Amino acid sequence: MTRPKVGNVAEGKRNAELDTGVRFTVGEDVHEVRIGDITPRLAREVRKATGSSVMQLIQEASEAPDIDTIATLIWVAQRIKGVEVDLDDVDFDYSSMLSEDFDITVAEPEVDDSPEA
16 A cells, blocks of 8 residues: 655645746736745735735736736736836836737646645
8 A cells, every 4th residue: 555645745736836926928028926936025025015915916917917916016027036126117008918919827736636746
């Protein structure tokens, strides 16, 4: 009888959760926010600037994206890359969102409850 790999399942689930995020393509620019890349300092900075958590912003982007949410997540992506930019300086509007060059991809963790995962 083989015992389930509980540690591996937990580790796999944790890694999947850390990959939760969103990717925006605006023209040739790609902006990506992964939960695993958010530092506590950046999380506090986001909440202070917006009143929302990064997870809330990702959820909004997946359910009902609007220019304020997308602009904020582009700002977060820039901050992850180490670019010092003010949120008010992120240039994203409805013409950008409705452009053929705009794409949004939300990555949510895959749930795999099998003991062999």
